[in-house]
Amino acid sequence: xxxxxxxxxxxxxxxxxxxxxxxQSGFNVSLVDISQExxxxxxxxxxxxxxxxxxxxxxxxxxxxxxxANIKTYTSLAEGAAQADLVVEAAxxxxxxxxxxxxxxxxxxxxxxxxxxxxxxxxITKVAAVTGRPDKVIGMHFMNPVPVMKLVEVIRxxxxxxxxxxxxxxxSKKLGKVPVEVNDYPGFVANRILMPMINEAIITLHEGxxxxxxxxxxxxLGMAHPMGPLQLADFIGLDVCLSILHVMHDGFGxxxxxxxxxxxxxxxxxxxxxxxxxxxxxxTRGSKDLVVSPSFS
Numbered sequence: 229x230x231x232x233x234x235x236x237x238x239x240x241x242x243x244x245x246x247x248x249x250x251x252q253s254g255f256n257v258s259l260v261d262i263s264q265e266x267x268x269x270x271x272x273x274x275x276x277x278x279x280x281x282x283x284x285x286x287x288x289x290x291x292x293x294x295x296x297a298n299i300k301t302y303t304s305l306a307e308g309a310a311q312a313d314l315v316v317e318a319a320x321x322x323x324x325x326x327x328x329x330x331x332x333x334x335x336x337x338x339x340x341x342x343x344x345x346x347x348x349x350x351x352i353t354k355v356a357a358v359t360g361r362p363d364k365v366i367g368m369h370f371m372n373p374v375p376v377m378k379l380v381e382v383i384r385x386x387x388x389x390x391x392x393x394x395x396x397x398x399x400s401k402k403l404g405k406v407p408v409e410v411n412d413y414p415g416f417v418a419n420r421i422l423m424p425m426i427n428e429a430i431i432t433l434h435e436g437x438x439x440x441x442x443x444x445x446x447x448x449l450g451m452a453h454p455m456g457p458l459q460l461a462d463f464i465g466l467d468v469c470l471s472i473l474h475v476m477h478d479g480f481g482x483x484x485x486x487x488x489x490x491x492x493x494x495x496x497x498x499x500x501x502x503x504x505x506x507x508x509x510x511x512t513r514g515s516k517d518l519v520v521s522p523s524f525s
Contacts, residue, residue, distance in 0.1 A: 231313035243318035244270035245374025249403050251298040259301045260308035267301040309336040318346040321471045327358050334359035344368040349472040352385035352412045362387035380405045385412050414479030419472050429457035434490040440508045440524045458508040462501030470495045
């Protein structure tokens with residue numbers, strides 16, 4: 229079956245990026261969120277990003293207009309998913325929320341539709357278990373920013389069929405992405421390796437080995453990382469990093485995945501990184517200057 233109609237649930241940073249790449253690749257996209265205001269912001273963000281691509285001559289004006297015409301917005305999942313061939317959930321990294329959404333997706337989407345989650349760590353098998361189609365549930369973990377980053381982790385749950393996996397791998401290639409098939413274990417591959425590194429950087433800061441800028445400089449210049457682990461943690465969201473570490477710590481029962489107390493305290497205090505304006509760095513809208521947070525300077 230040819231997949232043409234895509235429903236994306238969640239109009240935040242990841243959701244609008246996923247909607248963008250599908251729409252630009254010629255798919256019909258239904259973007260669903262409970263907030264019309266969030267949907268309007270998402271479309272404005274997609275428009276801005278497409279305008280930037282036009283200005284850089286990566287696409288032409290006709291491609292931009294076609295992509296925007298491919299997107300429709302809905303505040304009702306029942307309406308937005310009624311014709312879906314593929315539903316991609318891109319809600320907050322919260323297991324209870326995802327389980328509830330997957331139960332609703334299972335009821336709203338056609339019986340032969342594939343249900344995918346953009347989760348970065350939560351078990352595909354667990355979310356599949358609340359549906360009546362576990363063979364059609366799969367992970368599609370896009371990287372942020374979605375229009376730029378090439379990787380898609382395609383995660384097979386315990387019951388995910390070969391046919392569904394192959395279809396999602398091929399669809400990812402049609403988006404211009406590089407899909408990598410992995411199995412369903414906490415953190416998958418990307419975050420199983422990345423999050424312990426970020427956590428260790430926070431522990432290094434917490435123990436006074438070096439400062440924020442010094443730790444990031446070592447990793448950028450010594451290991452050729454495009455940004456240091458503390459800056460990356462701010463970019464991802466410290467709450468998201470904490471959530472992923474909790475999933476891995478609970479899933480493996482291994483103390484090496486226990487989150488640093490400093491990370492826990494920062495999230496508790498509302499210092500979430502770029503999204504809140506302060507984490508390890510101070511983030512000012514419109515500014516590209518990297519300024520260490522007063523808490524660590």
